[in-house]
Amino acid sequence: MANPVLTMEGISKEFPGVKALEGVDFELYPGEVHALMGENGAGKSTLMKILSGVYAPTNGIIRLKGEEVVFRNPLAAQHQGVSIIHQEFNLFPNLSAAENMYIDRPEIAGRFGWLSWSKMYREAQQLVDSIGGGGIDVRKEVRHLGVHSQQVIEIAKALSFQADVLIMDEPSAALPENEVQKMFEVVERLKAQGVAIVYVSHRMKEIFEIADKVTVLRDGRKIATRNISEVTEQSLIRMMVGKEVSQLYPVRPFQQRKETVLQVKQLSLDAAHAVSFQLHKGEILGLFGLPGSGSHTIACRLFGLAKGTGEIGINGKPVQINSPAEAKEMRIAYVPPDRHRQGIIKPLSIRSNLALPILRDLSEGGRLNQEKIKKISQYYMDRLHIKSPNDLQSVDFLSGGNQQKVVIGKWLASKPEILILEEPTRGVDVGAKAEIYNIIHELAQNGLSILLISSEMPEIIGLSDRILVLHKGEFVHEFGHGEADQEQLLKRASNPRLVEGDAV
């Protein structure tokens, strides 16, 4: 067997009040895809940040090709061949995609010279195209790019270094299924070139598709490293959670629902497309479409984030929704797909974030009822297993998945009448997923009406009472209770005209 390209020995990391890692050993070989798994807060990102020079370990050493190394910062690590794609986007919104790719690289920027912008754009575009990002214009400012385009830029940026080791921390979390496949082609290509890849993901399917080995962390300790052929989904879950998770989706019996809560007529998505639909009381209505099909725009329109024409009725009354404030007034809540821009205020504590949308309800005679806030916050901390020493901790210090739980908790706490969930479990571990699904189900049973937008097919099939399929701004099919399967769903969403006997 070849020598490892990299070893980590006895790595520990302590943050104030948190032991994030304890005595972790990790070995990486050239040309392997090594999955790193574990629940939210298990220590995956921390281990990878140590490996890439973001954090210094409290204890332990790193060897690169046998030599002990100390990476003083991420740039030093990159120059020695260790690149990381972070879980959270690190792009500057007001710079172009190309500028973002070369900003940390004075040596390359120098090569382009002041007048060689066109050359920089050309090289950047080539790199982006080579990983299947052909549709992206690298001259565009990043803030105008969608989530998945931004992720492609992140990958291209990391690849612009000659990497021996490439760390991908949940690279697929923001990517739709077809983009994930493109990314896997890139991963396979790099692997064939001998690059060692660490792949962090909560998606089982991906692990079995792409990984050669898997290492599981639990509560900051290493549980095991195994060849992928030696494990099953169940055995991995057991290693991660420490017990069985038997049922991911709640059982939702069929119920005839008649009471219309939300009526949408000719709601415009762009100049050429408009949709009409109804949402019933207590219903979970799934919206499924490929990226750009319009489901995100529907959410934005209903929450007052985008303007257009059309009629919206709530409980039989016509309403105008021109801003999120007005949407909240109508008791509509929205869990957005991009938690950084819209979801949470990071420097604030978990408790403050959870209480934000309900501050008005919690004030009595101009004073906040602190006891009540504390109780609500505790409830969601427990129920969603938000991992933190306490709820006064700043959200900034939470792991990615735990931040997502705060976003969800925040809107659940606001007790809406209509809840729009877009990619609600992105980056959330399997145990917490089951818990979130249970909560969604319970809320619907209690009369909350839910619009569920998700690119994860099992999720939308497992939870929805009814599924509307969108294709290029139009509804092309409706699946009733229990009718949808993944194949049918994808077929209708990608090319409805190919489906026989379908009236479109």
Ligand SMILES: Nc1ncnc2c1ncn2[C@@H]1O[C@H](COP(=O)(O)OP(=O)(O)OP(=O)(O)O)[C@@H](O)[C@H]1O
């Ligand atoms: N800068 C920090 N300050 C304080 N605590 C931190 C900091 N970074 C991480 N932690 C804590 O360390 C633990 C491990 O976090 P880490 O981000 O490594 O988890 P993870 O396995 O990547 O989880 P996820 O799947 O949610 O991304 C968590 O309890 C987290 O709150």
Ligand SMILES: [Mg+2]
């Ligand atoms: Mg993480």
